Amino acid sequence: MGKARKKLRTRAVAAVSVVSALGLVVGCGGSDSGGTGGGKKDGKTTITMGLFGVMGFKETGLLDKYMKEHPDVVIKADVAGDEQTYYTALQTHLAAGSGLKDIQGIEIGRAKELSDTQKDKFVDLAGAAGTDHFLPWKQSQVTTDDKKVIGLGTDIGPMAVCYRKDLFEQAGLPTDREEVAKLWEGDWSKYVEAGKKFKKNSKDDKVAFMDSSSGLFNAMIYGNSQQFYDKQGKLIYETNPVVKDAWKLASEAATSDLTAKLRQFQPGWDPGLANSTFASTVCPAWMLAHISEKAGPKNKGKWDVAKAPKGANWGGSFLGVMDKSPVKKEAQDLVAWLTAPEQQAYLFEKIGNFPSSQKALEMPEVVDAKSDYFSGAPIGQIFGAAAKEIPDEQVLGRKDGTIKDIFSQGLTLIEAQNKSPNEAWKTTDKRIEKAAG
Numbered sequence: 001m002g003k004a005r006k007k008l009r010t011r012a013v014a015a016v017s018v019v020s021a022l023g024l025v026v027g028c029g030g031s032d033s034g035g036t037g038g039g040k041k042d043g044k045t046t047i048t049m050g051l052f053g054v055m056g057f058k059e060t061g062l063l064d065k066y067m068k069e070h071p072d073v074v075i076k077a078d079v080a081g082d083e084q085t086y087y088t089a090l091q092t093h094l095a096a097g098s099g100l101k102d103i104q105g106i107e108i109g110r111a112k113e114l115s116d117t118q119k120d121k122f123v124d125l126a127g128a129a130g131t132d133h134f135l136p137w138k139q140s141q142v143t144t145d146d147k148k149v150i151g152l153g154t155d156i157g158p159m160a161v162c163y164r165k166d167l168f169e170q171a172g173l174p175t176d177r178e179e180v181a182k183l184w185e186g187d188w189s190k191y192v193e194a195g196k197k198f199k200k201n202s203k204d205d206k207v208a209f210m211d212s213s214s215g216l217f218n219a220m221i222y223g224n225s226q227q228f229y230d231k232q233g234k235l236i237y238e239t240n241p242v243v244k245d246a247w248k249l250a251s252e253a254a255t256s257d258l259t260a261k262l263r264q265f266q267p268g269w270d271p272g273l274a275n276s277t278f279a280s281t282v283c284p285a286w287m288l289a290h291i292s293e294k295a296g297p298k299n300k301g302k303w304d305v306a307k308a309p310k311g312a313n314w315g316g317s318f319l320g321v322m323d324k325s326p327v328k329k330e331a332q333d334l335v336a337w338l339t340a341p342e343q344q345a346y347l348f349e350k351i352g353n354f355p356s357s358q359k360a361l362e363m364p365e366v367v368d369a370k371s372d373y374f375s376g377a378p379i380g381q382i383f384g385a386a387a388k389e390i391p392d393e394q395v396l397g398r399k400d401g402t403i404k405d406i407f408s409q410g411l412t413l414i415e416a417q418n419k420s421p422n423e424a425w426k427t428t429d430k431r432i433e434k435a436a437g
Contacts, residue, residue, distance in 0.1 A: 038076075038101075038102040038325060038326060038327045038331070039326045039327060040326070040327065043072060044072055044073070044074055045072055045073050045074070045327055045330050046073075046074045046075075046076060046327070047073060047074070047075050047076070047102050047103065047327055047330055047331050047334055048075075048076045048077075048078075048101040048102045048103070049063075049075060049076070049077040049078070049101050049102065049103040049104075049105075050077075050078055050080075050086070050090065050100070050101035050103070050104045050105060051077055051078065051079045051080070051086075051105045052079065052080045052081070052082070052083045052086035052087075052105055052107070053079075053080075053081065053082075053083055054289070054351065055079075055105060055154060055317060055353075056347045056350065056351050056353050057077065057338055057347075058077045058079060059351070060346070060347060060350045060351060062338060062343055062346070062347070063075045063077060066334060066337060066338075073330065073334075075334070078101070083107050086105070087107065087110055087401075090104060094118050094121055097324070100121075100322050100324070100325075101322070102321065102322060102325040102326075102327055102328065102331040103319055103320065103321055103322070103325075103331050103334065103335060104319075104320050104322060105154075105317055105318070105319060105320075106142065106150070106151045106317060106318040106319070106320050107317050107401070108141060108315060108316045108317060108318075108396070108400075109396075109400045109401025109402075109404065110401055111141045111142050111151070111318065111396055112141070112229075112396035112397055112398050112400060113398040113399065114142075114150060114320075115142055115143070115144045115150055116144070116233075116398055117398070118150075119144045119148055119150055120323065121322060121323055121324075122148075122150035122151070122320045122321065122322060122323055123150075123320070123321040123322070123323050123325075123328050123331075123332060124148045124149060124150070125149045125150070125151065125152055125320075125321070125332065125335070126143075126147060126148060126149040128149075128152070128332060128336055130336055130340065131152055131336055131339075133340075133341055133357045133358055133359040133360075134152070134153050134339075134356055134357055134358065135153070135156070135356055135357070135358055135387075136392065137390070137391070137392050137393060137394050138153040138156060138316070138356040139152075139153060140393070140394070141153075141318075141394055141396055142318050142320070150318075150320050151318030151319055151320035152318060152319055152320075152335050152336065152339040153316065153317075153318055153339060153356035153357070154316070154317045154318060154319060154338075154339055154344070154347075154353065154356065155285075155286060155315075155316050155317060155344070155347070155348075155353035155354050155355065155356055156285075156313055156315070156316040156354055156355070156356045156387065156390070157284030157285060157286055157313050157314040157315030157316050157354065158284065158285055158311065158312070158313060158354055158383045158384075158386035158387040158389075158390060159219055159222070159223070159282060159283070159284055159308045159311065159312040159313070159314055159386055160282075160283055160284075160285075160305050160306060160307060160308050160382050160383060160386060161180075161181075161184075161191070161280055161281070161282055161283065161305070161306050161307075161308050162280065162281050162282075162283040162287070162288070162291060162303055162304070162305055162374070163180060163279060163280040163281075163303070163304055163305075163306060164276065164279045164280070164299075164302055164303055164304075165302055165303070165304050165375065166302050167202075167204075167207055167276065167279035168180070168198070168279060168280075170202065170203050170204065171197070171198040171199075171201045171202040171203070171279070172197070172201040173194065173197065173198055173201075175304070177304050177305060177306045177307075177375075177377060178306075180304075180306040181306040181307040184308075184309045185307075185309060186309055186310065187309050187310075188216065188219065188220050188249060188309045188310065189249055190309060191216070191309055192216075192249060192252060192253050192256070192258065194209075195209035195210060195253065195256070195258040195280075196256060196258065198258075198279060199256070199257065199258060206277075207276065207277065207278065207279055208257075208258060208259050208260035208261075208277065208278045208279070209258045209259070209278065209279055209280060210253065210258060210259050210260070210278055210279070210280050210281060210282075211259065211260050211262045211263075211264060211269065211272060211277075211278045211280075211281045212259050212260070212261065212262055212263045212264060212269075212408075212411070212412075212415065213250040213251065213253045213254040213259050213411045213414070213415060214250065214263050214264070214407070214408035214411045214412065215263075215264050215281055215282040216246075216249065216250045216253055216282060217246045217247065217249075217250040217407060217408070217411060218282065218314055218404065218408075219282040219308065219312055219314065220242070220245065220246035220249065220250070220310075220312075221242055221243055221246045222312040222313055222314045223310045223311060223312035223389075223390075223391070224242045224391060225391040225392075225393045225394060225395055226240060226242065226395045227240065227242060227243060227395070227400070228240075228243070228397050228399075228400060228403045228404075229395060229396065229397030229398075229400070230395065231395055233397060233398070235397070235432075235436060237403065237432065238429065247407075247411075247421070247425065248421070250411055251411070251414055251421035251424075254411060254414040254415045254421075255414065255421070259278070259415055260272055260277045260278040261412075261415040261416050262277065262278065263408055263412055264281070264287075270294040273291055273294040273295040273296075273299075274294060274295055274296050274299075276299065282308070282314075283305070284313075284314045284315050284354075285348075285352055285353070285354035285379070285383045286315055286352060286353055286354065288305070288352045288371065288373075288374065288379065289351050289352045291303065292371075292373040292374070300372070300373050301373070301375055302375075303373065303374045303375065304374055304375040304377055305371070305374050305377040305379060305382055306382075307382060307385065307386070308386060310389065311385075311386050311387070311388070311389020311390050311391075312386075312389075312390065313387075313390045313394065316356060319335045319338060319339060320335075321335055339356075339357070340357070341355070341357045341359035341360040341363065342360075342363075344356065344357045344360040345357075345360045345363045345365040345366050346365070348360070348365065348366050348369065348380075349365045349366075349369060352379070354383050354387065361384055361387065366380050366384065367380045367381065367384060368380055397436075398436070399435060399436035402435050402436060403432055403435070403436060406428055406431045406432050406435060407428060409428070409431070410424045410425065410427060410428030410431070411424065413427060413428075
C-alpha cells in the first residue's frame with residue numbers, strides 16, 4: 001500500500017513478528033495470451049491471479065495450503081514486483097478486454113478510479129457469504145455509488161514511527177518507546193521539533209533525523225478523512241488545510257536539513273537503511289518487513305517502534321474477481337478464503353501485513369505479536385491502537401496515487417534541488433493539473 005505507493009511491498013523477506021525470518025523471493029511471472037486464463041479441464045479448476053509486491057498469498061504458502069485443501073483446484077499466480085508496472089498492464093488489459101486474470105489485486109490508490117470507471121468488469125462481492133468481518137471504512141473504498149463492491153480487503157497500513165535507539169541515544173533523545181512517543185504526542189510538528197533537537201545534539205553530522213520529508217507529508221494527510229478530493233470527486237488539494245499544513249511542515253523539515261533526502265522505496269533508500277544514514281522513518285505496518293530486510297542482521301535490536309503523533313492509514317489492497325472469468329464462482333470462494341480473518345492474522349504473523357478484518361484484529365496472533373528485529377516491540381498493540389484511530393471515512397479520488405507521487409516529487413525538488421517551497425508548490429500544482437485535470 002492510502003497510496004498510493006508505487007512499491008507497496010517490495011521484496012520484503014524478513015518476518016517482523018515473534019516467528020523467525022522467512023526467506024521469501026518474489027518473481028515476475030508471464031501473462032496470459034488472452035481471456036482470463038482460468039478454466040475447467042479434466043476435473044481440475046484452474047484459477048489465475050494477478051498480484052503485485054508482496055501481498056503474501058504466494059510467498060507464505062497460503063495458495064499451496066488452499067490447493068492442498070481443495071485438490072481439484074490449481075492456482076496460478078503472477079506477481080509483479082512494482083505496482084506501477086502492474087497497474088499500467090492492468091489498465092491495458094481492462095481496455096482490451098483480454099489478458100486479465102480471474103482475480104486481480106487492487107491497490108488502494110487505484111480503488112476509486114477502478115470503482116468509477118471499470119466497475120462493470122468486476123464481480124459484485126456485496127453480501128458475499130462470510131464477508132461481513134471487514135472494517136466498514138475499508139470496504140467503502142471499493143464500493144461504487146450504486147453499492148457494488150468490486151473487491152475484498154486484504155491489509156491496511158496503520159502508522160507508527162520506526163527509530164534507531166542507538167542514534168537517538170547519541171543525540172541525547174530518549175530511547176524507550178513510551179518516552180519517545182511522548183516527544184511528539186498528538187502533534188506532527190513536535191516530531192519536527194524532536195528532529196531539530198536531534199540535529200543540534202547529534203555527535204554525527206552525517207546522520208539525518210528522518211529519511212525524507214515526503215514520508216512526513218504522507219503520514220499527515222492520511223490521518224484525515226479528506227485529502228486530495230472531496231466526497232463529490234472534486235479536487236480540493238489547493239484549498240484543503242490538511243494538505244497545506246502537511247506541505248508547510250514537510251517543507252520546514254526539508255529546509256531545516258533534517259532529512260537524508262532519501263525518498264522511500266527510491267534509489268538510495270535501501271542503502272540508507274543498511275548504512276544508518278537516518279535515525280527515524282514514518283512506517284506503516286507493512287513497511288517493517290522491508291526495513292528489517294534492508295537494514296540487515298547487523299542492525300537487529302537497534303530499531304524500535306513508537307506510536308505516531310496521530311492515527312493514519314497509508315496503504316492497503318484488495319482482491320477483485322473479473323466478471324468474464326469462466327471460474328468466477330471458484331474465484332470468489334478463493335478470494336473470500338484468502339481475506340478471511342484466519343488468513344489475515346496468519347499474514348500479519350508471517351510478514352507484517354496488518355489485517356483489515358475486525359475479527360482478525362482481536363485474535364491473539366495479532367494482539368500479542370512482537371517483533372524480535374524491532375527490539376521486541378509489541379507491534380500488535382502499537383498498530384492495533386493506531387488502526388482504531390484511523391478516521392471512519394476515507395475519501396478517495398480517481399488519481400489519488402498519481403497525486404501522492406507528484407507531491408513526493410515536489411518535496412524532492414526542495415530537498416535535492418534547493419527549490420523554495422513556493423517554487424516547488426507551483427511546479428507540483430502544474431503537474432497535478434496536467435495529470436488529473
